[in-house]
Amino acid sequence: MQTFVYERPATLAEAVALLDAHGPNARLLAGGTDLIIRLRDGSARPGVVIDVKRIAELHPAIREDDGIVTIGATAVVADIAASEPVRRHFEALADAAAVVGSVQIRNRATIGGNICNASPAADTAPSLLVYGAVVVAAGPKGTRRIPIDDFFVRSGVTTLGPSELVVAIEILVPARSTGAVHMRRTRRRGHDLASVTLCCSVDDTGVTRLAYGSVGPRPVLVTDETGVLADPDAPDEAKAAIFERMFAEASPSKRSMRAGPEYRLAMLRVLGNRAVRAAIGRLEAKGRVEA
Amino acid sequence: MSGMANTLPIEITVNGRRRALRVAVHHTLLDVLRDDLRLTGTKECCLVGECGACTVMVDGRIVDSCLMLAVEADGAEILTVEGLAENGRLSPLQQAFLDKGAVQCGFCTPGQLMASHALLEANPNPSLDDIQEGLAGNLCRCGCYVQITDAVLSVAEGGHR
Numbered sequence: 001m002q003t004f005v006y007e008r009p010a011t012l013a014e015a016v017a018l019l020d021a022h023g024p025n026a027r028l029l030a031g032g033t034d035l036i037i038r039l040r041d042g043s044a045r046p047g048v049v050i051d052v053k054r055i056a057e058l059h060p061a062i063r064e065d066d067g068i069v070t071i072g073a074t075a076v077v078a079d080i081a082a083s084e085p086v087r088r089h090f091e092a093l094a095d096a097a098a099v100v101g102s103v104q105i106r107n108r109a110t111i112g113g114n115i116c117n118a119s120p121a122a123d124t125a126p127s128l129l130v131y132g133a134v135v136v137a138a139g140p141k142g143t144r145r146i147p148i149d150d151f152f153v154r155s156g157v158t159t160l161g162p163s164e165l166v167v168a169i170e171i172l173v174p175a176r177s178t179g180a181v182h183m184r185r186t187r188r189r190g191h192d193l194a195s196v197t198l199c200c201s202v203d204d205t206g207v208t209r210l211a212y213g214s215v216g217p218r219p220v221l222v223t224d225e226t227g228v229l230a231d232p233d234a235p236d237e238a239k240a241a242i243f244e245r246m247f248a249e250a251s252p253s254k255r256s257m258r259a260g261p262e263y264r265l266a267m268l269r270v271l272g273n274r275a276v277r278a279a280i281g282r283l284e285a286k287g288r289v290e291a
Numbered sequence: 292m293s294g295m296a297n298t299l300p301i302e303i304t305v306n307g308r309r310r311a312l313r314v315a316v317h318h319t320l321l322d323v324l325r326d327d328l329r330l331t332g333t334k335e336c337c338l339v340g341e342c343g344a345c346t347v348m349v350d351g352r353i354v355d356s357c358l359m360l361a362v363e364a365d366g367a368e369i370l371t372v373e374g375l376a377e378n379g380r381l382s383p384l385q386q387a388f389l390d391k392g393a394v395q396c397g398f399c400t401p402g403q404l405m406a407s408h409a410l411l412e413a414n415p416n417p418s419l420d421d422i423q424e425g426l427a428g429n430l431c432r433c434g435c436y437v438q439i440t441d442a443v444l445s446v447a448e449g450g451h452r
Contacts, residue, residue, distance in 0.1 A: 003297050006316035006362050029360075036319070036358045037339050049316075051363060078352070102428020103406065105340055107352040108359065190427025191341045 001040045005048045012057040012138050012167065015050060020140050020163040022048045028165055029053075030074055030113040033105050057138075057167055058112070062086060067173045073112030073166040077124070078103070080111060089173045091282065092180035092199045093127040099182075100124070102190045112166040115151065118158050119193070121214035125152065126199035127182050129211035129221040133171045139164035154217035176203040179283025183271045187258065195259035196267045200275035202283050206230040208276060215250040215264050222246040229276050243272050301365040305330065306374030314361040321345045321356035323364075324371060332372040332401045343429030346402035347371045353409040355428070372401035375408060384408055384446050391442040395433035403429050407443045416447050 009015040019026055027046035029035050030053060038044035052058055058074045064085040071080060080086055081097035100106050100114070100123045114124045115135065128148045135146040140163050148169075151158050160166070180201035184194040197213040206227030213219035224242050228234045247268050252261040259267075297316045302309065305328060314323050324330045324347065336344035338357045345356040348370040375382045381389070384407055394400050403426065410417055410425035417425065422443050431439065 001317045001319075003315065003317040005297060006299060006360070008362075029363075032360065032363070033340055033355075033358050036360065039317070040338060049360075051360075053363070101340070102343065103409070103425055104343060104346055104353050104355045104428045105358075108354050190424075191430075 002042070002045055004039075004046055006051065007048060008051045008054055010054055010056065012055055012165075015052060015055055015165060016138055016140055016163060018048070018050050019165060022050075023162055026050055028116070030110040030116075031076060031108040032113075033101070033109045034113065034117045034119075052112075052165065064089075064173070069171050069173065071111055071169045071171075073168055074110045075112075076107055077109050077111060077114065078106040080124075081106065090127065090131055090171060090180070092130060092182040092201065093124065093171075095182035096123045096127045096184075096197075096199065099184060099189075111169055115148070115169070116158060116160065116166055118152055118154070118156055118218070120155055120216060120218055121193045121195075121197060122219065123182075123184065123194060123197060125219040126197050126211035126213050127180070128169065128171070129219060130180060130199045130201045130209045131171050131174070133169050135166055136168045136170060137161075137164045138167050143167065145170070149221050152218040174203065176205060177283060177286050178203045179279045179281065179286060181275050181278040181282060183275050183278075185259075185267045185271065193258065196264050196271060198268065198271040198275050200272070200279045202230045202276065202279040204283065204287070208279075210246055210272065210275075212247070212250065212268060212271075214258075215252045215268060217251075220249045222249070230280065232277075232280060239273070239276075240269075243269055247272070299362050299365075301362055303361075303364050303366070304368045306369070306371060312361075316360065316362050318361050319357055320347070320349070320354075320359045320361045320364050320369070323361040324356060324369075330371050330373050334398055334401055336398070341428075341430070342399070343402040343406060343426075344399050346405040346429065348405060348409060351412075353406055370405070370408075372404055375404060382408075384411065384442070387442040387446045388439070391438045391445060393435050393438040393442040395431075395435050399429060399431045399433075403431065403439055407439070407446075411443065411446060417443065419444070 026048040029049050029051045062083045069085045077097040077100045087094045133148040182199045185196045186192045199211045201209045208224040208229040211221045252264040298313045302311050334344035336342045340355040340358045347356045349367050406429050
């Protein structure tokens with residue numbers, strides 16, 4: 001590994017100043033589960049590495065205030081999977097956080113790193129899209145809030161400015177009763193990136209939201225407001241037609257070694273069907289608890 | 292920098308012993324444990340966070356020490372496989388690995404022990420599923436998975452903890 005200057009700012013202002021001063025020569029270090037690999041293989045050669053884990057404002061306390069759950073950027077996915085407010089309100093995000101890598105990876109990998117790395121296979125991305133999460137970013141001009149659907153561009157590229165960093169993720173607790181689930185296909189549990197990821201939510205008005213990843217340059221969010229997918233009695237042909245429209249943006253790479261495009265597209269439909277059924281099951285279970 | 296490694300002072304507690312060190316900022320915790328502290332029980336293997344041979348506990352959680360810079364561990368408490376035995380006696384978990392034949396070539400064993408140790412600390416009575424999930428980040432080239440699982444189960448059932 002090539003050496004670099006290691007910076008460990010204690011405040012957000014210091015971190016922004018460092019980013020502003022060093023520009024593209026700086027890389028942010030959160031959990032390191034992606035960056036350290038790239039530093040070692042030479043695909044990233046920053047002059048300055050800015051470790052954001054001791055910035056007070058990014059402290060990983062997951063909290064719920066006034067119907068908004070806020071997750072600090074450096075919250076590790078193990079803590080998100082175990083978080084009481086996340087499990088209660090955003091079960092699909094808890095599902096997704098629980099299947100990132102292995103225990104060792106989950107103890108280091110952060111939600112901020114997962115979204116900023118912007119891998120099309122990022123496990124937390126589909127559920128954050130389905131729940132309409134908002135990315136809180138800080139930069140030289142202050143703080144701004146970016147809807148997560150406007151955040152991802154393509155692998156490794158987001159709409160963050162060059163001197164901006166992610167402070168937190170905010171998710172509004174759904175006003176309507178909602179059941180949601182995250183599913184993935186992978187070659188080996190505990191190690192591999194996902195070949196297909198998919199998150200589905202169904203609410204009590206019959207609106208179905210699907211987000212899927214690892215089948216194109218960025219994860220995609222689509223919505224069905226016809227109520228057909230959410231209707232357990234709707235005919236399969238009607239559902240299949242809606243899935244075709246929803247999966248139209250899937251364009252898996254032919255060059256990926258994890259899975260071929262035909263497999264990924266086929267599995268997208270399998271996961272779509274399974275996830276809709278599971279989400280309806282969770283919605284119904286909530287109805288029973290509330291009734 | 293004229294070829295000179297950029298270094299920083301850190302303080303870490305390793306297996307209960309406080310250590311003040313000056314480390315190269317681009318060296319991983321694995322590098323420092325093995326090369327600076329000569330604690331070679333922790334193994335270097337895949338270097339991409341897939342095999343788990345370099346697993347150690349940092350502040351009570353297992354991590355792949357190949358994916359963590361030593362400077363990131365500044366102030367942390369670290370437990371390595373060398374810290375499992377007490378007063379020259381193997382821990383019940385280590386003894387179970389021997390008794391159940393969970394060690395063939397032995398290269399993955401330190402990482403398997405650390406992951407098992409962490410699992411049992413969090414969940415003293417794990418199910419087979421819990422063990423498979425807890426050890427999913429540790430590969431064994433020799434394929435001793437059944438024996439490793441047996442060893443962890445025997446300690447859980449044996450009530451040593």
